[in-house]
Structure formats: C-alpha cells, structure tokens
Amino acid sequence: MIIIMKRSATDDDIERVNKKIEKMGLKAHISKGSSKTVIGVIGDVDSKIKEYDPVATLSLDKAVESVQRVSKPYKLASRESRNDDTIIDVKGVKVGGDTFTLIAGPCSVENREQVLTTARGIKKCSAHMLRGGAFKPRTSPYSFQGLGEEGLKLLKEASEETGLPVVTEVMNPKDLDVVLKYADVLQIGARNIQNFSLLKLVGQTDKPVLLKRGMATTIQEFLMSAEYVMSEGNADVMLCERGIRTFETATRNTLDISAVPVLKKETHLPVLIDPSHAAGKRDYVPALSRAAIAAGADGLLIEVHYNPQIAVSDAAQQLTIEEFCQLVDELRKIGEVVGKIIQ
Amino acid sequence: MIIIMKRSATDDDIERVNKKIEKMGLKAHISKGSSKTVIGVIGDVDSKIKEYDPVATLSLDKAVESVQRVSKPYKLASRESRNDDTIIDVKGVKVGGDTFTLIAGPCSVENREQVLTTARGIKKCSAHMLRGGAFKPRTSPYSFQGLGEEGLKLLKEASEETGLPVVTEVMNPKDLDVVLKYADVLQIGARNIQNFSLLKLVGQTDKPVLLKRGMATTIQEFLMSAEYVMSEGNADVMLCERGIRTFETATRNTLDISAVPVLKKETHLPVLIDPSHAAGKRDYVPALSRAAIAAGADGLLIEVHYNPQIAVSDAAQQLTIEEFCQLVDELRKIGEVVGKIIQ
Amino acid sequence: MIIIMKRSATDDDIERVNKKIEKMGLKAHISKGSSKTVIGVIGDVDSKIKEYDPVATLSLDKAVESVQRVSKPYKLASRESRNDDTIIDVKGVKVGGDTFTLIAGPCSVENREQVLTTARGIKKCSAHMLRGGAFKPRTSPYSFQGLGEEGLKLLKEASEETGLPVVTEVMNPKDLDVVLKYADVLQIGARNIQNFSLLKLVGQTDKPVLLKRGMATTIQEFLMSAEYVMSEGNADVMLCERGIRTFETATRNTLDISAVPVLKKETHLPVLIDPSHAAGKRDYVPALSRAAIAAGADGLLIEVHYNPQIAVSDAAQQLTIEEFCQLVDELRKIGEVVGKIIQ
C-alpha cells in the first residue's frame, strides 16, 4: 500500500499516519519528495476478518491525498501464483495451452429436432463442446425463459449421441442440482458475474466453470470473480470475454479484444471469446472469431443454429451450420500461424 | 414494431416480409419513402410463450436493414399504465409523492454499539429508515462479508428502540427467509439488478423492494427489472440510482442525476438517490444529496456512521452524524422550494 | 513519481532502476515490501524540453510493474497554486465566488427578430449574459453552419440594447479576429477541448474564455486544457460541464453533476453547467438546472429561444422565455439555501 500525503501535510500529520500504520501491525517507510511525502506501507493489508479496512481507514485521514494498493487483490487466479497455463480437461476435451476449443450451439434449447440437428452439424465441423441455454436470463419477464429441465434432457441426449460435452448456464442456486445432473461445464452468465452467492456455490462443485465477463466488469473484477470460485476449491475456471458496454451502438456490445493479451499476462486460466453476444449481428461474427484466435484466445463460445430463421431468441446473431463450418476452416489456418491447434 | 427495408429491397422482398408478418398474426402497413420503404407492424409483438421472436426473426431477413419496437417493453412499471405516483407505506413511513424520505445508516453492520449509536443519531436528525448491510457483496472473497443473521438482529434491535424501519440487502435466495424475519424493506444490490431468479423471489413476498440500478444498467433495463418484481405481484418497488460506470475515475461512479427526471417521466414508482456509493468520497456526498432533492428525487439512501474512522467497509464515503444532521437542514430548505417535504 | 517493481525483481534490477533515476537528475527512495519493492522518486519530473520522458522511460524497464505520478500535472489551474476562488469580471458581470451567473440565449443565431426578442426576454428574468452561436460545429457538413459575422453583428446589437455581454464560440483560428470584435467571452466548444492550437491562441487574448468539457474528457484532462490557456497568460477561464458520453441513451449525454464538487476541490476556477446539451430534451432542463445550483455550480449556460418551434438547430432542448423565467425563480430560492446569489 502506498499513501500519498497532501502537499499541506505537516510533520505532525505524517507522524500521526505513521502511528496509525503501526497500530495496524504494518510498517511505514517515509519518503519526502520535493512537493509531497509518500509513505510505503509494508505488510499484508488483506485479511478475512479485521476490525477495519486499512486502505479505507487511512484514506480518511485529513492529511492523506490518496491511498493505493501495491499487491494484486487476486491470488489463486494470478500468474504470480502459477506460471504455466492451466489446462482444463472436460471429458477428454482440453481447454487451454496449445489447444483452441470450439464451444458451439444454439442460444436457447427450443426442441429436440433443433438440438440434435445442430449438435450433429457442428460435430462434423470439429466443434468440441455443445452449448445451449435451458435457463435463460431475459431482460423482460414476458420473454421466453427457457425449457428448464426438459431442455437439459435434450442437451444430454444430443451429447450422448455426438460425444460433445455440454456447457449450459446455471442462474439460480436452487437449479444447481438439476443442472449438475446434465451439464459438463457450468456457465455463469454475464449478469451473474458478481452474484457472489452463486459463484461460491459453483466453487464447491467439481465441475469446470465458464465465467462470462459482465458488461461493466473490469478485468480486475473479472479475476476477483474467478477468485471467488477458486477460493472455494474449484480451480477449473475458464474466462470468457463477451463484449463490454460502451457508448457505441453499432454493435450490441464492444468486444474488448485487448482483454485476451491482458488476461494472458495476468492469469494462467484459459481465455475464451464469445463473438456472438458481442456483435449481436451474424454478419460480424466471423471477423470477430478470426480476431479472437489471432489475438491468442483459447477458444470460442459461439452461437450456431441449424435454422436461425426460426430461432426463439437471439436469432439475429446465430450462424448457420454452413457458416460455422466455413469459419472453422479459416480459424484452423490462422491457428497454425499463432500456435493454436484445433483438434 | 417498425421495419426499415434496405435501399436495395425489391417489391418481391417487401411482399415476402409482408407475408412473414401476416403469418405471425400481425398486420403490415407499408410506406414507400424516397429512398427506403418502411413497414409499420400492428399487433402485440410480446407474448410469454411463442414459437419465435418477431423482432429477431424479421431482422434476419436479407432485405431488412433494421427493426425497432414502438411500444415500451415495460407495462406495470410504466407511467402509461398508471398516471399518479405510487406512494409506498413502510410501517407508516411514506415513500413517494410529496415526501422526501431519508434512509440512513452504516454501510455494514459491525457491532451493537455501532448500529445503536448510529440509529439514535440519525433518528434525531429526521431519518425515516435505518439502512445497514448484514450480507455484503464484496468484490474480493477475502474481504469482510457481513455478520449475517447476527447483523440482522442488531438492526432489528435498533429498529425497535428507535422506531425506524429496517432496509437491508438480500443477496442469496436461501437467505430470503431469514432476511424477511428482520427487514421492512428488501434491498436488491446493484450487482444483482439482473439476477432474475432473485427478482422473481422478492416479487412473491409482500415486503417493499428497493432496487438499486446496476453500474451498466440502462434506464429501460432498470424498469424491466422492476417489471420482473411487479409481474410476480409485488407493486411496492422503489428505484435507486447509485452511479453508473463511465470513463471518469475522479469519483467511484458517475451519478446519473438525469435519471431522476427521466424516471419521473417514464414511471410512477418512487426514485431515490444513493450519493454515497456514487461519490465514493465523503467530501462529495452533501453536494450530490442537494442535487438529488433539487432534481426531484423522492429520497436518499445515504451512508452515515457514528465514527467512520473505525468502519470496516466503505469508510471513505460515510458521513458522520454531525455532517448528516447539517445536510438534512439544507435538504429541508431546498425541499420547500421544490415541493418535497421532509417529515 | 512512484515505481512499483515486479514481484520477480532482483536486487540487480532495483539497482539498475536506481541508476536510471539518478541519471535523470532525480533521487530514488527504495522501500522493500513483503512482496514487492516500491521506489519513490524525488524531484521535478516535468520539464518542457527534455531528452526523454522519465515516466515512460522507467515504465519500459523489464522489472518495473507500473509507474505513477505523485504531483498533479496542472499547476496554474490547481487549488494548490491558489486557494481563493477566481472571480472573473465580464464588463461588470461577476462569475465565481458567491455569484450564480445565468448565461442564456438561443443555440444558433438565426435572424434579427430571434436574437433581439430572446435577449429582451431573458434580460427581464435576470439573465446576465447572452449566448448564441454564429459559427456552429455541426456533425453533418449538410447542416446549417451558422450565420458567421452576420450573426455576430446581431449578437452585438442585442448586447448593446440590453447591456448583456456576449458569449459566443470560436471554432477556427482564422475567425478569431472577427469574433474578438464582437464577443465578450470566447467559448471553446466540447469538440475543441483538445484542439491545443486553438487553446493557445485564445490564451494569448485578453478576453475571458469559457471552456466546455468534451464528451470523453476526464476532469484531469479538462484542467490540463485550462492550463493550456492559462500558461499563455490568460487566467480568466470558466469551466463548463455539459454532459459526458456513456452507454445511457435516455438523455443525449450524461450530466456529470459530481464534476461540480470535484472541480471545486481541485481548482479555483468558476464551474458552470450546461443542462441543455446534457439533456437534449427540454423537459429535463429545469431539473438539471436546479441540481446544478444545489451542487454548488457558479452558473448556467442554458439555451432559451423566444419560439423554439421554429428554431433551426437543437430545437428540442431550448426553453421558452416563460419556462426560463419560472426556472430562475426556483434557482434564486435554492441559491439562498446554498449561499449563491442571483443578482
């Protein structure tokens, strides 16, 4: 922790802050600059139970201008804690390392024909996992909310036929048990990225977790949410950037492609991209997918539907199977350039 | 719904779209402009269960440039559905109408002395309800997470002594029953504004709900979240603007003061402001509080602590009791100018 | 300047950075923490001509995690350089201190009747200065670009009749001479807030300058733009917050009302609010204006038109004279509460 004192701070002010720091069991290192004094604080400023928050308390002092942390607040998720990439194994499918993983499927599970036809179609073009929503977070209470367990059963059936593991969202703690029966990867949606109760709960399972970044989640907060899952004992966390909210309305969200190299530097966890929700329009999905692999991402979470014209939700952003297959061909070749293999 | 056709659309394209509209049980009204054709669609485009989403499906047509909704997606929350202001009664405390309501208290419940001393202090300066967190949503799993039921009991004790109803946050569906035993108003935090499972659940209770806008929630989405609660049968919803996330870092968030007149126009629900979380710094809280009442808000959710120097969380943004009392004096006088009474 | 070293930094790394600092004529103060080393750098890191930028150069070192400035980059504009409020005198009209100044008028100068009728109207309701655009920055090259010098003459005529000083925008360095002939305050528009050539030029005049914050300008950058003007010798700078660009589209921009207390703390310069451009809709202007004075602003820049129905530009956001007069009554009363006088 670093404390910058106000220009007007006196020696008495500095001494008082020094004493506060010592009372917290920390050590102060005082450095008087030409205009301001800076105090470096040595010791662990994080602890689960404490009488006061050192950062907040010191920032209240009338002679303190600002207080900044030095150490990263995420521990288990940090590159500093583990240098080599985490590689997650989902029933034999690898996520992370040299592999580029394709998780494809419809936005919502709608009916048996849709799920099975789509699963068979994407399987032929190298998709590694099947995605599909049975519980759907919808902005309007009057929109289709998903088929629930019936949808999960259809995903499972498609999975058993094709061998593709299932990635599906859990929104409600009370649905966790039923989702666990059918899912191979538990998806936490963007709207639940700081639903800490839910994060802790999936952290107590032994299923891999796919965390989608929220629309206004900083990269640091994103990693703190991963830390919530990991601190409960579940180390198999995949991060998924899916567009952040900005002033630009030409796309539904703004894909933060820089999040790929930034996350790769900050964490050992695999980083996926969801180009479909970022773009909101099918036309832009191939370009964003190619950008994702070129930037070093570990995979895609991508919406594909055997017949988007009749899709119940998010129809505008789903690729057809033909479009998906063509895209995979391009991704495979770009992968060769950047050292990512599509099995 | 309005469909703007591409400039290149032919008569056959227009006819095809027309037929799609009719197949959905809707009616088309075609208007050929100098450069583009616009189709007005007449009929209800919203229904809970449907084979397809009309907006998404039509936007997929190759000759369609864009599709826009005409009717507001929120119904019960809308001014169009109810012209006069909703006034919520919380154990005799009014929220909405000509009243300006002060909901004050510490960020987190820390201990008996803190809650009781603060409650007594704010009561003397006209506070109408006591706020305090027993379950705390914290970005870090290593931060203080709240006292849980022990904290709720302390709030209840302070409420019984002072007569101030209790406003406290519920984060986890499994905690709802215990929170209901102690709380008079159920607060939904900014991070849970699109936790639809939780919204439905509090919508099934008979306790008033205080909804905090998320950091990246548009006003339309905010009202849709209110609609989730209301559509389950609970009409007593208070909206609370608490700062949105922007590029500016001089304050923790950017208080969207315009949300007050916008929401007042769009909805009949009461609108509160939380200046403490928006500012993140105590120094700025009085100015934002005065702006809130001047702009026409129905009340404040404001952090006050009998001794912020020792507060466990968010110490930097909590007012002292003296500062709060002085602020209430000013607010009362501004309220007289704008027609809002502080009882 | 503070340097945070990477966790992996060795003693040799620290010594190398230490030497770099000394070579720059600065002094290092090393503080070893439990996990990272922090180096405080003492001395002036800013100088107009230099071989290298110390902050950038040091941040390039392979063992450096991050580098932060300690001293504020603005000097003349800073509260640290001048504690009492700057009060600007425009032909006898005061801006700053205990005064609340009303600068009103049409968006664009359209014709003689419009300017004169509007000027007479606002004069009756205590307006202190007349605003109006003769050179208009328009997003489209096909939109009305302003009347140019003809418009300036009409403003001057209205000013001479009513005694209201004229505030008008200068966009183009080549127009500066003609604008200087007619204007009493030179307005720099939001789109030119970092047009440094123009800022320097108005800094060389002896006319007060009204700087409008850009849509994506941080408060620090805003003050740096003021510093550009001041560093050329012109100390009479008024700052005007007019809404920033965020994800919210319910208003044209998001009025950053917190900028008022933040700027009041950081600088001695007067702070105005433009509620008209922030809102983009007339209905919201009174609420934002009341919020402005309640938050401690020093005045308003507000659009008023004697007949908005026929206005050429920004018609949707202009108040009628009656609406303006009614608003001034309310502002006067709120001003009494917060210690701001409307003469």
Next chain:
Amino acid sequence: MIIIMKRSATDDDIERVNKKIEKMGLKAHISKGSSKTVIGVIGDVDSKIKEYDPVATLSLDKAVESVQRVSKPYKLASRESRNDDTIIDVKGVKVGGDTFTLIAGPCSVENREQVLTTARGIKKCSAHMLRGGAFKPRTSPYSFQGLGEEGLKLLKEASEETGLPVVTEVMNPKDLDVVLKYADVLQIGARNIQNFSLLKLVGQTDKPVLLKRGMATTIQEFLMSAEYVMSEGNADVMLCERGIRTFETATRNTLDISAVPVLKKETHLPVLIDPSHAAGKRDYVPALSRAAIAAGADGLLIEVHYNPQIAVSDAAQQLTIEEFCQLVDELRKIGEVVGKIIQ
C-alpha cells in the same frame, strides 16, 4: 423519418402533425397500431440551408414521443453510394482492396539518427509508409510539443532515402502549408476528429487524408467526419480506429475491433488499425495487430522506434525494429488466410 406518436395522441394531434409535415414539403404516411400511431415521412429531410430542422421541430410537438431518421446521414462515404472498395494510391503504395498496408515509425520525430535508423529498419521488414509526428498534440502544455518544420525535414530526408511516403499529423490550419510541402498523407488526430474547420481545409487539398477516430466518436460520427473531407472534393480518405474510451483501464483505450467489419459494411473507404495507441503497452501490440488483419482491416498505423528506451514520447508503446519484423512475418501468414497481401 419516422414519427412515433404518444399513446395519448388524439386524431387532432395526428392531423396537426400531418399538416406540419406537409408544410415542410414532405409527405406523411399514417399507420395506426394497437397502442400507438406511427407516421412515416417521405421526402428529403436534409438540406444545407433551411428555415428549420424537420427532425428537431417535429420532436417538439407535444403529442410526439420520438422521431427517427431512416436514411443514413452520410452520403459520399456510404457503401450505398459506391459498392466497390476505394483504393488509394500514395506514390505507388496502395491502401485498400486486397492490400494490407504497414505504416510504421516513431511516435515523435526526435532527431536525425532516430528517424533515419528507424526508417531504414522498417523498410527492410516491408513497411510501406513512414509515420512520425512533428507537431504533437500533448495533454500537457509542459510536455514536448514536437520539432515542427525541422521534424518534417527529417521525415522528408528519410523518405527520400528509403522511398517510403510520409504520413504526418497536421493540427493547426496555419501549419497546413508547411506540412503539405513534406507530407504524402495528412493525418488528422483523434482529438481533432470533430475539428470541422480543419477537416474542411484538408478536404480542399489533393493529398490523401488519414482520419483517426476520436475517443468518444461513434462510427456514424466518424463517417460524418469523413463526409466533411469528401464533401470538399477530396475522396482519398483512410479511416483509422485507435481505441475508444471506456471504463476499462487495463489498456490505455479499448480497441474497438468490431469497427472493422462494421465500417467495411457501411463504407467503401479503407480501414486501418492503430494498435499502439489503443494498447498503450508494447506487450499487447502484436496480439492486437494480428487481430486487426484477421478481422479484415486494410492496414496498420504502428509505432516503431529503433531504441524505445530513449524515446521522448509514448515510449511504453513503441515496438523495436526486431519486434516489428517478427510481427510482419506473422501478419503476412494470417493475411494469406484472409485474402490480404503484404507486398
């Protein structure tokens, strides 16, 4: 233009709006929906000189809820006006079409050795043009502002030796003549994207213009700025995305990679990416550059310095020549996959 009437609008209201439309020389097409009436307006709503702005005027009517444009406000820049890609020829170097163009060089021109060494270095690795700033827009008036004409001369010398055309920024109308003597492409910086005076001026020259998107410029506004240049007669405009301002601070700006496919759909003009300013950190530049070509961009504007350790400005984001050469190898291979050739 489409007008959505309020739900409460009466037949008289509709008739009044109808009459206003006819008075403007436009035609109304009325469509009554289940809850609201929609009026399609037929005719050209844009014209350079007009008594009133139809959109603004109609949106003021008390029975009107909202007014929306149908036709795109940009004409010459639009794909609708020209279907095939614009290919710009800069002294034999092509920009646009199947070509991927590399514009590289230092942020600022510092001295003869720097410019010449860097130019020779990048030339060996296929760079097509030399970039470098002689007039620098700097946030602080106390920072290095560029060498001015002396810098331009050094660029010219390097250009003559290597054959690389020169891209350099013009900030100030009064510098245009001197810049024209040395530059082959006129760069308009992000801060001047809505400096309409400057845009018109470069539109009157016969030199190609490179327009950098502003930090808060929407794609529509970006195209309107191109339209300003083009409407003055200069059709050779290159667009350059360089990161937008969002809440995320892990990178200096957020590269809006989606702008590539969006712009490719909306306009026939070439689209470049500046990964250096977007990232702000050298480490992230290669990933963003690969994403750019993979997404379909027509080239890069990239900062390269023969010895970034001693660079005066933006040192942290400049690649070394070795790093640049290695990057070009990768880009060439990705280009083969996506159909873009690096000559």
